[in-house]
């Protein structure tokens with residue numbers, strides 16, 4: 001089969017499913033212009049999957065916006081530096097159960113089934129190409145180079161989205177519902193420990209989520225802070241780009257060996273997470289947080305195979321200093337001088353860190369407001385997470401916030417404690433998207449409940465026209 005034939009198969013499959021039937025949501029007019037039923041912020045896998053899910057629900061007055069240029073949404077070809085995805089290749093996600101839309105169908109259509117059998121993990125670039133194809137074959141309504149700056153709830157129950165960017169049709173969009181599919185950092189921000197950010201000039205370090213000029217680091221000595229997958233991805237990438245030495249520093253005395261996600265993927269803990277009590281949800285994610293994502297075996301072997309690779313265990317950074325020789329890092333084992341530092345310390349989640357939520361975040365219920373964990377589990381990083389509905393809706397911590405937050409959905413990693421890993425990460429998207437779409441559709445339906453019921457009770461269109469004329 002070829003990609004062309006696969007595209008045809010997708011069309012056939014969708015037509016068999018009556019995909020693209022008439023939109024049932026009633027249009028809303030507004031003096032300021034067109035009102036979208038749903039605006040999805042983020043054109044990555046979560047945003048594309050959510051758009052497909054909504055279209056399957058016959059909700060088609062939707063728009064997806066993304067701040068990046070077309071084809072560069074998400075981390076895959078921007079700041080991700082691993083050779084392959086970490087997730088098992090067979091996991092399905094945004095295809096939402098349509099075989100011809102799966103990554104495997106896309107791969108086999110181009111490279112054949114033997115090649116699929118031979119494939120270990122999904123190459124990063126191919127995953128991005130699959131997302132580009134998915135968007136195209138479904139003709140999803142995505143506009144690029146549009147950045148959401150601020151969400152402004154209005155009295156009419158719609159949200160005014162203040163936007164900017166080359167692709168922005170104007171300085172605002174109007175939407176009844178807003179889905180923040182803004183990525184793994186979309187519920188907070190990437191984190192650089194203050195002792196580094198406050199002490200070092202920017203030319204001496206970068207967070208692993210930033211663009212880094214590896215050509216300029218050829219022949220240089222690099223220090224990397226962190227023991228998770230991205231530390232080894234960046235070490236391998238820097239060495240493959242010509243860095244002379246890379247030193248990875250890990251606070252723990254031993255590398256993480258266990259990846260709890262693998263257990264979650266087979267135990268029902270992803271798809272049935274919602275059945276858990278708040279106490280169990282908190283305990284599960286607190287346990288998950290204890291385990292950073294270990295490097296995959298192949299990533300570790302790749303990094304460790306370079307002569308210039310050095311690993312320092314039990315070596316937290318106690319201090320950093322900027323000198324004319326570079327960045328000096330102090331550890332319990334001594335001082336090290338580097339030309340550049342790469343900070344692989346992940347992200348923190350708190351709606352207060354999101355500029356687009358500035359007008360509403362003070363009303364957003366957090367886990368710290370709703371659940372009091374046992375002392376041994378208490379973790380302020382968890383407590384700062386939003387306490388979402390099972391459908392990823394923000395909930396309010398006060399009366400005033402109920403109206404302001406109505407219609408806002410966080411379909412990103414900030415849903416971790418409330419909804420499990422069902423947003424962002426591949427492993428849970430196929431479970432998260434239907435829950436999100438159902439919740440958004442329910443709200444749209446309920447918002448028009450009165451008119452819909454009024455029309456239903458008044459419905460009098462004749463269907464049966466049969467006449468009985470014979471007389472017995």
Ligand SMILES: Cc1cc2nc3c(=O)[nH]c(=O)nc-3n(C[C@H](O)[C@H](O)[C@H](O)COP(=O)(O)OP(=O)(O)OC[C@H]3O[C@@H](n4cnc5c(N)ncnc54)[C@H](O)[C@@H]3O)c2cc1C
Nearest residue numbers: 042044045046067073074085086147148182183424425426
């Ligand atoms: C380096 C790395 C490797 C990963 N590897 C794996 C893996 O192997 N397997 C796995 O399951 N998961 C992995 N993940 C986790 C997760 O799958 C990815 O983060 C994935 O990109 C999440 O998809 P998403 O659509 O939710 O977010 P993204 O792909 O990040 O897409 C969100 C988009 O929204 C845009 N955006 C954000 N804010 C705004 C705004 N205000 N206005 C407009 N646009 C905005 C972003 O620029 C981005 O393009 C990895 C994550 C990273 C960072």
